[in-house]
Amino acid sequence: MNLNAAELTDLEHIACTIAVEAGRLVVDERPDGLGVARTKSTDTDIVTVMDQRSEELLRRRLAELRPADGLLGEEGAAHDSRSGITWVVDPIDGTVNYLYQLPTYAVSVAACVGDVSVPGEWHPVAAAVYNPTSTELFHAHAGGGSFLRSHGREQRLSVSTRSDLAQSLVGTGFGYDPQHRRVQARVLAGLLPLVRDIRRAGSAALDLCSVAAGRLDAYYESGLHPWDLAGGQLVVTEAGGVVRGRQGAPPDEDLVVAGPTTLVHDLHGLITR
Numbered sequence: 001m002n003l004n005a006a007e008l009t010d011l012e013h014i015a016c017t018i019a020v021e022a023g024r025l026v027v028d029e030r031p032d033g034l035g036v037a038r039t040k041s042t043d044t045d046i047v048t049v050m051d052q053r054s055e056e057l058l059r060r061r062l063a064e065l066r067p068a069d070g071l072l073g074e075e076g077a078a079h080d081s082r083s084g085i086t087w088v089v090d091p092i093d094g095t096v097n098y099l100y101q102l103p104t105y106a107v108s109v110a111a112c113v114g115d116v117s118v119p120g121e122w123h124p125v126a127a128a129v130y131n132p133t134s135t136e137l138f139h140a141h142a143g144g145g146s147f148l149r150s151h152g153r154e155q156r157l158s159v160s161t162r163s164d165l166a167q168s169l170v171g172t173g174f175g176y177d178p179q180h181r182r183v184q185a186r187v188l189a190g191l192l193p194l195v196r197d198i199r200r201a202g203s204a205a206l207d208l209c210s211v212a213a214g215r216l217d218a219y220y221e222s223g224l225h226p227w228d229l230a231g232g233q234l235v236v237t238e239a240g241g242v243v244r245g246r247q248g249a250p251p252d253e254d255l256v257v258a259g260p261t262t263l264v265h266d267l268h269g270l271i272t273r
């Protein structure tokens with residue numbers, strides 16, 4: 001599917017607008033004593049009423065603005081595309097942080113082309129990731145570069161220039177399944193002595209944006225879903241980085257490694273050996 005610069009800019013503008021609207025909603029209308037509305041894959045994989053309300057806002061706004069487009073949302077919103085574009089949305093990425101009132105969470109909105117139900121068969125073309133507590137808005141469209149809008153200023157983003165993994169600050173995250181976590185802990189134990197340090201912020205979308213901004217040198221995680229990945233993936237690649245899966249395949253639930261090319265190559269080697 002070929003989209004021209006004006007169409008891509010329009011999609012990016014919509015992503016920014018609705019990500020900010022949803023982000024303001026989750027801050028402004030957070031109820032006192034917020035609890036867990038339900039759990040998903042395990043008892044620690046939680047959903048709050050504000051995840052549901054944020055996704056409903058995104059669904060309603062996209063139905064108004066882009067009625068022919070498809071939708072895939074973390075909390076279950078889904079319909080097929082008639083236009084070739086599908087929006088992949090995470091209404092709160094970092095829900096555990098949100099529950100605990102830790103400020104690292106975001107709304108992630110990405111317009112994607114391809115079949116979002118098939119790993120490796122889709123890619124984002126316009127995206128926004130909005131942290132409503134810092135009011136930082138990361139955004140990008142394919143071929144247009146990555147930007148951070150903060151306090152009325154736009155700053156173009158570039159990934160780290162570091163190439164030495166031993167001097168690199170590496171982000172990661174953990175899934176919700178205890179068995180999966182045992183494997184993640186073993187991989188982490190092997191990596192920790194070989195890098196500057198490790199960060200676990202609690203939002204994959206913001207981790208990827210941190211890579212785009214050079215705040216992390218690189219990032220890896222296994223177990224990400226398209227909604228955790230889509231927005232931040234484009235922000236990284238438009239900032240000059242790469243986002244890869246296992247053995248150079250497109251990133252998927254099995255593995256995501258992000259950063260400058262050399263670091264991604266070396267990090268991939270260490271975590272898959």
Ligand code: IPD
Binds near residue numbers: 096172224
């Ligand atoms: C989670 C966060 C976390 C990552 C998990 C994700 P959620 O998303 O992005 O940082 O480590 O793998 O599931 O559940 O808060 O939307």
